[in-house]
Every structure is written in structure tokens, then in C-alpha cells.
Amino acid sequence: MVSYARLLWSILLLVAAGLSANGAELTMWSLPVADLYPAGIALDGSMLYAAAAGGMETYRLDPDANVFRTWGVGDEPQDVVVVDGIPFTTVRSGSFVVSFHPDSLATTTSTVPFPDVSVGEIHRGLDTDEGHAVLWIAEMGAAGFLRFEHDPLLSPTPFGHPQDREVDSSVISIDVTVVEVGHEIYDYDTSLIPAPEPFAAGTTSPPYTEWRLSLGDDVRVTDIAAAHDGTLWISAGLPFLLRYDPVAETLQWLETIQNVRIFQGLLPAPDGSIWLSNLVEGSIGHLNAKTGLSEVWRIPGTEEVYDMAFDGQGNVWYTDRVGDAIGWLSPQNGTADVFLLPEGSEPLYVAVGDTGDVWFSAGSGNFLGRLKVRP
Numbered sequence: 001m002v003s004y005a006r007l008l009w010s011i012l013l014l015v016a017a018g019l020s021a022n023g024a025e026l027t028m029w030s031l032p033v034a035d036l037y038p039a040g041i042a043l044d045g046s047m048l049y050a051a052a053a054g055g056m057e058t059y060r061l062d063p064d065a066n067v068f069r070t071w072g073v074g075d076e077p078q079d080v081v082v083v084d085g086i087p088f089t090t091v092r093s094g095s096f097v098v099s100f101h102p103d104s105l106a107t108t109t110s111t112v113p114f115p116d117v118s119v120g121e122i123h124r125g126l127d128t129d130e131g132h133a134v135l136w137i138a139e140m141g142a143a144g145f146l147r148f149e150h151d152p153l154l155s156p157t158p159f160g161h162p163q164d165r166e167v168d169s170s171v172i173s174i175d176v177t178v179v180e181v182g183h184e185i186y187d188y189d190t191s192l193i194p195a196p197e198p199f200a201a202g203t204t205s206p207p208y209t210e211w212r213l214s215l216g217d218d219v220r221v222t223d224i225a226a227a228h229d230g231t232l233w234i235s236a237g238l239p240f241l242l243r244y245d246p247v248a249e250t251l252q253w254l255e256t257i258q259n260v261r262i263f264q265g266l267l268p269a270p271d272g273s274i275w276l277s278n279l280v281e282g283s284i285g286h287l288n289a290k291t292g293l294s295e296v297w298r299i300p301g302t303e304e305v306y307d308m309a310f311d312g313q314g315n316v317w318y319t320d321r322v323g324d325a326i327g328w329l330s331p332q333n334g335t336a337d338v339f340l341l342p343e344g345s346e347p348l349y350v351a352v353g354d355t356g357d358v359w360f361s362a363g364s365g366n367f368l369g370r371l372k373v374r375p
Helices: 004-016
Strands: 024-030 038-044 047-052 057-062 067-072 077-083 086-091 096-100 107-111 119-124 133-139 144-150 164-166 169-174 176-180 182-185 203-205 208-212 223-226 232-235 240-245 250-255 266-268 274-278 283-288 293-298 305-310 316-320 325-330 335-340 347-352 358-362 367-373
Touching: 038 086, 038 347, 038 358, 038 367, 047 077, 047 086, 057 077, 057 086, 077 133, 086 119, 096 119, 119 223, 133 223, 223 266, 232 266, 266 305, 274 305, 283 305, 305 347, 316 347, 325 347
Parallel strands: 038 077, 077 119
Antiparallel strands: 024 169, 024 367, 038 047, 047 057, 057 067, 067 164, 077 086, 086 096, 096 107, 119 133, 133 144, 144 208, 176 335, 182 293, 203 208, 223 232, 232 240, 240 250, 266 274, 274 283, 283 293, 305 316, 316 325, 325 335, 347 358, 358 367
């Protein structure tokens, strides 16, 4: 029989989690063509952009009007980022970057001038002193990464009116399961951390600069993330992280947490630490090389953490690609709120809006989703 004290403690855990045991409202907008496989997403105010990796278009969803707007960008768009109102999409086949005006038909294509690149994830770094936007791009076809410098004067000049399509949305109720999360802390001797090493200057062909890493013929960069100080985190499915400093032109190799080898999601924190996902065992790692903090959060029932995003309080939202779930990790309370999605959704990328709504792309489900947690 469960004791009264343990029952009370369980109730306190639910309250302490900061969300609600009342679940959430899930709204789904299906893409208008089958098997488009929405991948990378980006929020711009109330609008959500998504790259349709199985097609040739990037979509913009206006959730209030239930309207999709599309731009033809090329075969296999992978990711999207919005820079001062201008969206940029990486296109894997052909290795180029397309920028387009959100209120017109105007697009600008910039081809990467290096071989075997296959561009993937794209993230904004710190702007240059001249006010140019710096975008960092992962190379899916090689162990390398790119720096793309965008001059705002070269943004697409608007013309014409893009075609909008009305779409139906479906709304369902999602239950929440609150689970206690396993927490392990590992020894991490900061005195043994290798110092940053000089790294050869990249090869520049404006507006691109490319760096190749010596990681072996079969190793590919799986994820990148721009930190708040302008440095770049890089993962390649190996038991270490790379941190590139573009100002000092140095590269630092950091061993990761025990048992964390293959990870996709990299989430830099304002304090200089890095959160990372473990695709193999469904856990989330946290590393602070300055303080020596090295910890793992193991979430019961989670199969494959794919992407992560912070909410306004520094808690971590994540997607469980294989487990068809969206989760909310509260490190302070040692709990996770797990929201099960319809079977076959395959949630990939996640973003949190200013209002706290959680947006995600559902690859195999072929839809864009929004979670509204009930108060």
C-alpha cells in the first residue's frame, strides 16, 4: 500500500513541475502534399516557417488564418532561419542557400562554391561590425562547416504576390505523464581539458568561408549551434564536442559525458554551458567546461531525444523522435512532463514562442504542430 507521505510527495512533484497535470491542446496543420517530411523550423513572430525536406518548397504557416504560403527553393530543403524578417533555407541537393522575401515571390539563390558539401542545419551567429548577418551552416556531405555572411543590402527585392492555400487544422487533447528523471553527475577534471589549439584559416570564396575537420572519411558533422559569445559548437556523432572560436581562430576538443556518443540536439546556454541529446539511450546531457559540471538526465520511456529548445524559465523542451512524444524537462525539480503525440508523428525540430506555445515539425506525420499547455 502506498503511504500517505509518498502520495503527498507525488502530488508535490506534479505541482513543482511548473506545468500542469491537465495536459495540453495539440493543433495540427497537415502539409498539402503527402510525404513532404517537414524538417527544420523557425518562428518569426506568429508565423512558422518549415523546410519540406521531402519536396522542393519552404512553407510559412499563418496559424491564425489557417493559411500556408510556399516558395520553391530546390530539391531537399533542410533547415530555415529568419534574419531580420528575411528567411533563409539550406537546400541539400545542389548545395545552395535560398533567401526569399516573405511578402513576395522574390528569391535569391547563393550556391556554395565548395565540393561535396550538402548543406544542412543553419544558425545565426553574431553580426559583423558592418551589420552583416553571419550564418553558420553544417555540411552533411563532409566533416566541415561553413560561414555565410549576408549583406542586408542584397536581400531580395519584392515583386509579385505568392500563392496562399487555406488548410484545415485539427485539434485534439493530449494527456501529460509526469515522470521522475534519473540524474547522474560525473567527474570532470577541468585541469585535464585540452586548451584551444590554433586552427587553420578557412578557405574563403565570398560570401562563404569553409573549414574541413580531420575526423575520418566516414564522419560527418551532425549538428552545429552558435553560442551567445559567437563561438560555434560542433558535433559529429563522436564521444567529444568541438568548439570553434572564429575570433581567436582556435579549435577545442572536449570529451563528453559518459555514455553520450551520438547526439543531434545541441543547445547552448547563456552561461557558456551546452545541453546535448543522446540519440541512443533517450537522455539529455549538460556540460559546463568552465566549472567542470558534467551531468546526464535520463528520462524513463524516452527513446530518442532529437532536438531541444529553452522556455522562458530556462527549462528544456525536447522532441522524442522514435517515441512520438514532446517533453518538458525541469532540471530544478528532477521531473519531466511527457506529452504523447499520435502514433507515427516522428517529431523532429522544436521551437518555443514568446507566449510559451511549443511548435514542432512532424516528419513522418507530415504536419506542423503546436502544443498549448493547459493552465
